[in-house]
Amino acid sequence: MATRASSIILHENLPPDCGERDGCATAAVFSSAEAEYSCVRERVGVQDLTHYGKIAVSGDAALALINHLILTDLARLPINQLQASIMLDDHARPVCDLLIVNLGTQYLLLSEGCAPTVVVSRLAEVAEQFPGVVITDRSDALGLLSLDGPYSWELLKVFLGLGVIGTRYREVVPHQMIGGVDVTLMRAGKTGEYGYLLLCAAEQTLTLWDALKSAGEKFQLLPIGFRTADLCRMENRVFSQHQEGAAVGNVLELNTRAMFGRDKDDFVGRTKLEEVMATGVSRRIIGVRFDESLDATSDELVAGAQLRFGGRTVGRLVSAGYSYALKRWIGLALVEEEVACVGVNYSVGATLASSVSAPFLFNKSMTIRPQEDSYFA
Amino acid sequence: MDAPIETSEDLQRQKIANRRDVLLQIKEELIDRLQLEYTPEDIDDDTFLFGSGLALDSIDAMEIVIGMQARFGVLMPDGDIASLRTINTLADFVLSEQALEAAG
Numbered sequence: 151m152a153t154r155a156s157s158i159i160l161h162e163n164l165p166p167d168c169g170e171r172d173g174c175a176t177a178a179v180f181s182s183a184e185a186e187y188s189c190v191r192e193r194v195g196v197q198d199l200t201h202y203g204k205i206a207v208s209g210d211a212a213l214a215l216i217n218h219l220i221l222t223d224l225a226r227l228p229i230n231q232l233q234a235s236i237m238l239d240d241h242a243r244p245v246c247d248l249l250i251v252n253l254g255t256q257y258l259l260l261s262e263g264c265a266p267t268v269v270v271s272r273l274a275e276v277a278e279q280f281p282g283v284v285i286t287d288r289s290d291a292l293g294l295l296s297l298d299g300p301y302s303w304e305l306l307k308v309f310l311g312l313g314v315i316g317t318r319y320r321e322v323v324p325h326q327m328i329g330g331v332d333v334t335l336m337r338a339g340k341t342g343e344y345g346y347l348l349l350c351a352a353e354q355t356l357t358l359w360d361a362l363k364s365a366g367e368k369f370q371l372l373p374i375g376f377r378t379a380d381l382c383r384m385e386n387r388v389f390s391q392h393q394e395g396a397a398v399g400n401v402l403e404l405n406t407r408a409m410f411g412r413d414k415d416d417f418v419g420r421t422k423l424e425e426v427m428a429t430g431v432s433r434r435i436i437g438v439r440f441d442e443s444l445d446a447t448s449d450e451l452v453a454g455a456q457l458r459f460g461g462r463t464v465g466r467l468v469s470a471g472y473s474y475a476l477k478r479w480i481g482l483a484l485v486e487e488e489v490a491c492v493g494v495n496y497s498v499g500a501t502l503a504s505s506v507s508a509p510f511l512f513n514k515s516m517t518i519r520p521q522e523d524s525y526f527a
Numbered sequence: 528m529d530a531p532i533e534t535s536e537d538l539q540r541q542k543i544a545n546r547r548d549v550l551l552q553i554k555e556e557l558i559d560r561l562q563l564e565y566t567p568e569d570i571d572d573d574t575f576l577f578g579s580g581l582a583l584d585s586i587d588a589m590e591i592v593i594g595m596q597a598r599f600g601v602l603m604p605d606g607d608i609a610s611l612r613t614i615n616t617l618a619d620f621v622l623s624e625q626a627l628e629a630a631g
Binding site: 234319387405406407408409410427430434436437459460461489491492493494495507508509512516 | 536546565570572573581608
């Protein structure tokens, strides 16, 4: 049930029940999922990320506290850069996904996958072990939007000039003026295309939203709901707590062994993870694509559907969606390690599925060079 | 249209074993050539080579191309960035080249 609401809903004249994410009323779809999808994959779209938690952690032991609760190691994260990570519970299961920003005097945790209050509680539970740490929930005080798409950099260039194309992946640039709004610009996204997060004071979110939409008209920009964002994440195999995160028994089933911070001090779930590392995971998440004859409007593929191989059940589907780019259904499945390999064919009900390499598609952004290309060329 | 789907369990298990051998060799080559502080068991097949995965860079990409040629005798064309996404996409490329060669 929603306990917060994005101001964008009222601003865009959407019904109050247009969607809910992480306890926040926010739009699942603004116009049409297919139109929004083509916007992200071909041009640029704007996302309302009001539902994200925005939690500041400061004090001498801030790094140690955060490191105690996440999979990765923050120790080498430079000031004005961000790192993607996963918050863990005591059993090494994922709680939410995080983008952790080192702002110098504090860390800002941008969380998705659970209500911000859950993240704050999790931090507060262990804070006693880290004296002097201050945890502040700024989720309602800060606004967060994003631009995603192969030409998102070009839209930002309208406001920030040519210099914006030099912003490196995961770089954080404070005090950028966009439409009269003081914005912290972060080059990061979850769609596989060029992506930028735009953090501002909450009361200026609508001004920023309107400025981006207005400048975006010539790019045929559309607002993007979380349904399209979820599909793009799945296509690019960007971790989502809402999709595969909630299904796994431990974080290593998400193919995250390379993220495991071996060199840092003890952290929650470490013993469990070391046990799993020693024996190997018994199952893991894989990408599957379905027979292309399955119609886009089919309701055959639902989370929980069994995957069968060799006459027995070897896993289950944890999410599925119709990929407009690939013109077929795709999904993520949690499958026994023995047969969790690219090229294997499974049956899901009456439908055939084949496991494929991550990511599902080749992004247009990988062919775009901001120094040379333009949406208008 | 999709190619006919192979459903023979024995044949599929053979394909799994073959692919896992290639995946292991790729991981060993990357660890050795790029001096990565990992063991092959630390690297999942779907690990991204750049960004949030192994965090490699463009110099490393050149080394990977050289490594695939040295280990498997396959030459990655210039600009084949689609094959340089994950360990699995590298394996897709190697296996596809090997299949072409076997077909004569």
